[in-house]
Amino acid sequence: MPIPRAAQTQRRTRIQEEKEEQILEAALDVFSQNGFKGATIDQIAEVAGMSKPNLLYYFRTKEAMHRALIERVLDTWLDPLRAFDAEGNPESEIRSYIRRKLEMARDYPRESRLFANEVLRGAPLIEDELKGPLKQLVDEKAEVIRAWAKAGKIAKCDPYHLIFSIWSTTQHYADFDVQVRAVLGQEKDGDGRFEDAARFLEQLFMGGLSIRA
Amino acid sequence: MPIPRAAQTQRRTRIQEEKEEQILEAALDVFSQNGFKGATIDQIAEVAGMSKPNLLYYFRTKEAMHRALIERVLDTWLDPLRAFDAEGNPESEIRSYIRRKLEMARDYPRESRLFANEVLRGAPLIEDELKGPLKQLVDEKAEVIRAWAKAGKIAKCDPYHLIFSIWSTTQHYADFDVQVRAVLGQEKDGDGRFEDAARFLEQLFMGGLSIRA
DNA sequence: CAATAATTTGACCGTTTGGTAAACATTACA
DNA sequence: TGTAATGTTTACCAAACGGTCAAATTATTG
Numbered sequence: 001m002p003i004p005r006a007a008q009t010q011r012r013t014r015i016q017e018e019k020e021e022q023i024l025e026a027a028l029d030v031f032s033q034n035g036f037k038g039a040t041i042d043q044i045a046e047v048a049g050m051s052k053p054n055l056l057y058y059f060r061t062k063e064a065m066h067r068a069l070i071e072r073v074l075d076t077w078l079d080p081l082r083a084f085d086a087e088g089n090p091e092s093e094i095r096s097y098i099r100r101k102l103e104m105a106r107d108y109p110r111e112s113r114l115f116a117n118e119v120l121r122g123a124p125l126i127e128d129e130l131k132g133p134l135k136q137l138v139d140e141k142a143e144v145i146r147a148w149a150k151a152g153k154i155a156k157c158d159p160y161h162l163i164f165s166i167w168s169t170t171q172h173y174a175d176f177d178v179q180v181r182a183v184l185g186q187e188k189d190g191d192g193r194f195e196d197a198a199r200f201l202e203q204l205f206m207g208g209l210s211i212r213a
Numbered sequence: 214m215p216i217p218r219a220a221q222t223q224r225r226t227r228i229q230e231e232k233e234e235q236i237l238e239a240a241l242d243v244f245s246q247n248g249f250k251g252a253t254i255d256q257i258a259e260v261a262g263m264s265k266p267n268l269l270y271y272f273r274t275k276e277a278m279h280r281a282l283i284e285r286v287l288d289t290w291l292d293p294l295r296a297f298d299a300e301g302n303p304e305s306e307i308r309s310y311i312r313r314k315l316e317m318a319r320d321y322p323r324e325s326r327l328f329a330n331e332v333l334r335g336a337p338l339i340e341d342e343l344k345g346p347l348k349q350l351v352d353e354k355a356e357v358i359r360a361w362a363k364a365g366k367i368a369k370c371d372p373y374h375l376i377f378s379i380w381s382t383t384q385h386y387a388d389f390d391v392q393v394r395a396v397l398g399q400e401k402d403g404d405g406r407f408e409d410a411a412r413f414l415e416q417l418f419m420g421g422l423s424i425r426a
Numbered sequence: 427c428a429a430t431a432a433t434t435t436g437a438c439c440g441t442t443t444g445g446t447a448a449a450c451a452t453t454a455c456a
Numbered sequence: 457t458g459t460a461a462t463g464t465t466t467a468c469c470a471a472a473c474g475g476t477c478a479a480a481t482t483a484t485t486g
Contacts, residue, residue: 035333
């Protein structure tokens, strides 16, 4: 048989592992910068260092590539929120959640932009993920926050919007990086802006939740 | 002469005004949802209710359309920040800035997404605007905030990151609307989420800046 | 109303794009 | 080592795309 596509085989060969990894790495580069429609298979193939048909041997369509990429990244993307611990104390939990999210914006900006692009155009590929697993996870953590508020450990506030605001403020430094750099100017060009942001955001959220440091 | 392009003429006819308006309105729809590369001229023409060559009679290229659109929108987009008044008192100024930005996210989500798309892909068209006029405006307002902090009217904080955090938290409700809806579920489907968001954000920023309400 | 300028359209063009077919090369394994 | 499965490449296709052109239509004005 001439066409046993990689995706159809039962066991994955060493080559499959390597090449798929290579492709997804390249795809992350291209998709995150140009969005789904803006990215071309040729571009991804070039970055991955292989021919277009070879690439399509591993992923049958552009959409299949995008889907595989997003699903893989989504999983690790939510790790910080999953680490949010009901048993811990509010201050350190919220503090470290902000810090982790900010570190992800600094260290994995492509992943952040990939999501931003996807959500911006209506999240056609991950709608179910958002309404299902994501909502469930957020519901769970929102309950934790609400309990903290009820116990008087933090100020009463809407836990959902608290989570949204942590997401947005931290991811801003990845998604709007160009704008942030432009406004801050060249003097603050290294990763110093992340430290400043961390300091500010801690102050903002600790104060906003009436937690004195 | 057969081709006196609209853009080249000295005076604008009534028809030119109307059609260019029509086109930019349609372009806003399409560009904001699909990004620059993802949008097609045919799509815009269809939404605008005219033929593709007719559209290209008013804007010679897709990029010209995009540029015209972005420049026009950018101007009104910064109005809330411009309204930021050094003479006013910190509490009401920051409060109303947040409120205005949130209203814009609610009432002009397409404009917000247009920018998000543009900045996400590196802002090739507005790089100069960002580094010039925008930076200048932000610098100016940052100085106002810094003065407030120095006078003890608000807590000491990095004014740039304060502005970034207001931008990100408010625009989040336009740019990530799909995600917000998915997480909040259907029960909170009307514009109620904006009121909740406004309440939360006021609490967050007033507390974060040590302003008691 | 005539004539000139402005606007609109259908047909078309070259390029880019996502994807395929089939021949060729390599690897894994009996 | 031979052979079947896996992997790679060259050449190609149809559709979509940005944009052009000349002809037809409509609006403006002397």
